Amino acid sequence: MTWLSALRTLSAQASxxxxxxxxxxxxxxxxxxxLGFDFCGVLIPDAHRERLLVQGWSGLSEEYxxxxxxxxxxxxxxxxxxxxxFHQGEPVAxxxxxIEPDFALWAGVAQDQGYRAIxxxxLIAGTEVLGTLNGYYTSVHTFTRHEIERLILLANHAAIAVTSARRLDELRALTSSLREQRDALARSEQIHERLLTVTLRSGGISGIAAALSELIGRPVxxxxxxxxxxxxxxxGIEFPTPAARSAVAERDTTGPSPTVEPVSVASDVATGWLVAGVxxxxxxxxxxxxxxxxEALDPxxxxxxxxxxxxxxxxxxxERTAAEVERRxxxxxxxxxxxxxxxxxxPLLIRAQRLGHDLGVAHxxxxxxxxxxxxxxxRQAWQRALARVTELxxxxxxxxxVAMHGGMLVTLWPDGADAGTPPGVMVQRAMAEVSQSVTATVAVSPTYGADHGEGYQIARSALEIATRAGRTDTVITLEDLGIVGLLLQLEDPAKLTAFATRTLEPVVAYDAKHRTELMSTLRAYFASRQERNATADSLLVHPNTVAQRLRRIEQxxxxxxxxxxxxxxxxxxLTVYDVAAPG
Known part of the structure; x- marks a missing residue:
């Protein structure tokens, strides 16, 4: 009954x-x-299966x-x-x-514990050896076959109990893990819903930043x-400067997914930084x-x-979709x-009003x-410039x-929209800021009350004249162009073109017929401030050649x-001709 009762208890506890x-x-x-041992121990392999560890014991001291x-x-x-x-799957006594040479390493601890025989x-479950069940006597002892058989019988029952207990442990760990995953998933859904609610309520990116800062307990x-x-x-914190953040951006540390990554930022502030790409x-x-x-962040x-x-x-x-629709x-x-x-x-004025523009006033x-x-x-700079000027x-x-038209960025600026700084200067600065590798040149027309198309044509012509004359990366007004600026304001642009053609037609016709270079000489002459030697140097010809060509033009x-x-x-x-009939 003692054996049956003990085995029943063992099975019940394992289950x-x-x-x-x-x-x-x-x-x-x-x-x-x-079995009447003085001490007993159960040894189980460690996680790396390199050592046997005493995991269960009876009578053995904690120190042992x-x-x-x-x-x-x-x-x-x-x-x-x-x-x-363990390796042989057989009892070893x-x-x-x-007096056992192979036991020399443990002789000291055996003596301290006080056992002589082992x-x-x-512990075998199916084909797997789970560990060993060890019995110890304080005196020298010869183990009989009967004792070993009884120990094997108990070990077999113990192996079943250990297997059941291990499965229950694994099941408990799995259940706990599933509960944690369930709770994490529920919390994750709550986080996502909270952040998404911000956008649905038009909280914008500022609202998202505020919600995230509260969720993670850190400035964002x-x-x-x-x-x-x-x-x-x-x-309560000083964030990295734009220049420091730009250096990180150039390294492109962010992966294809929104992973939180540590980054090295050159800063006077002794703070570690984390970044997630969007x-x-x-x-x-x-x-x-x-x-x-x-490491300090929880999942x-x-x-x-x-x-x-x-x-x-x-x-x-x-926002980009809305901006794209607005730009269109x-x-x-x-x-x-x-x-x-x-x-x-x-109808056109009403369309403009719906978009927030009053085209009935002077521009x-x-x-x-x-x-x-x-x-x-x-191409990328044009996209950024359009977005930047639209934002401005x-x-x-x-x-x-503000819109793209004819390969140019065109802005009709209301004369009543007082900006303090001249509008052309603001537009030029905004466009120049989009990239260090580009130059922005801007031309501004006089104020027009109704005919916006005429103002556009004058500003575009002024821009082309200025860029052909090498005046770039600046703001051009008609006053800057002198007499040409006045000519651009003629009510009939065809008259301006006719004036240029009429003045230069004899020279153009002579070049076409004789394959000479009188027009290029004339351009170089005025570009060199009417200095013949300088003109000759720019054309790589002798000064006498320049003099002959100029006399031909005069004739x-x-x-x-x-x-x-x-x-x-x-x-x-010449200036007008180069704009009206380039090449």
Whole structure:
């Protein structure tokens, strides 16, 4: 009855809500009680299967268990009785450990514990050896076959109990993990819903930054792809400067997914920084910055940042879509306005009012061009310039009309929208800021009350004249062009073209017929301030050749190129001719 009762208790405990270590101690205690050992222990391999550890025991001292498990380890590749039994799957008994050579390493701890004899029996479940059940006697002892068979019988029951307890432990761990995952998923959904609610309530990126700062308990800064600050939340910290953030952006540390990554930032502030990229397609459209290190973040904080990255990308996409629609509508409106002459029709004025523009008041036309070293970089600069000038215009009432037209950026700026700084200067500065590799040239027309198309044509012509004369990266007004500026204001542009053609026609015709270079000589002559030697140097010809060509021009046109009136006439005609008939 003692055996049956003990085995029944062992099976019941293994199937109950008892952890594995308690079951192992119960196995050791049962073996000691039923078989009369002085001490018992259950040894189980460690996680790396390099050593056998005493995991359950009865009668053994805490000091003995500690020493065997630490400074006197039972390695699985050793010749200890436990290791041999584990590998062979057979009982291994030692009558007297003091005379056993293979036991020399543990002789000291055995003497301290006070045992002389040991038997190790494998715990076998199916084809797997789980560990060993060890019995110890304080005196020298010869283990009989009957004793070993009884120990094997108990070990078999113990193996079943250990397997059951291990499965229950694994099931409890799995259940706990599933609960944690369930709770984390629920919390993750709450985080996502909270951040998404901000966007649905039109909280914008500033609202997202505030919600994220509260969720992770840290200040947050969100900047765009050009390191311009979009939003900031939280106080008490100095964020990296735009230049420092730009250096990080050039290294492109962010991966394809919104992963939180530590970054090295050159800063006087001794703070570690974390950043998460916000991607739209392959483009890093924004970055989320906050202080700390990855190890200090819990999984939900990381999840909050990842969700915020996704929600910011949705908000940026919404803003870009709205801006794209607005740009398309503004472009269509500008095309219709510039193609109209005189007073604008009422339907066109109403369309403009719906977009926030009052085209019934006087405007100046601003025409701008960009120049840069690469076509790809220039395309990107145009996109940024349009967005930047549109953003600039949105701060004024009545709102200026901004759109691309004819390959130029055109702005109709209301004369009543007092900006303090001249509008042309503001537009030129805004465009020049989009990239260090581009130059922005802007021309501004006089104020026109109704005919916006005429103002546009004058500003565009002024821009072309200025750029052909090498005047770039600046703001051009008609006053800057002198007599040409006055000529550009003629009511009939055809008259201006006719003036240029009439003045230069004899020279153009002679060049075409005789394949001479009188026109290029005339241009170089005026560009060199009527200095013949300088003209010859620029054309790489002899000064006498220049003199001959100039006399030919005077003969063809019947003029004296030394006459001040002729100088004004021909220099103006050349400028206008190059705009009206390039090449």
């Amino acid at each position: 109950a809500d008892t952890d594995l270590l308690e079951v192992l101690c119960l196995v050791a205690d049962t073996a000691r009680t039923l 268990v500690r020493r065997v498990n630490s400074d006197r380890p039972i390695r699985l590749d050793s010749r200890s009785p436990s290791s041999r039994s 030692i009558r007297d450990v003091r 038997v190790a029996v494998p 800064l969100i900047d765009d792809g050009r390191q311009a600050e979009i939003a900031r939340a939280g106080d 991607r739209l397609g392959s483009e890093v459209a924004a970055r989320i910055w906050f202080p700390g290190d990855v 939900l904080q990381i999840r909050a940042v990842e969700h915020a990255s996704i929600v910011v990308s949705v908000e940026l996409l919404r 509508l503004s472009g269509e409106l500008l095309t219709d306005v510039l193609s109209s002459s005189g007073e604008l029709p009422e 100046v036309a601003i025409v701008a061009a960009l120049a840069g070293p690469s076509e790809a970089g220039l 215009a949105s701060a004024y009432q009545p709102r200026p009309l 063809l046109c019947g003029v004296d190129l030394a006459d001040p009136a002729t100088i004004v006439q021909f220099s103006s005609a």
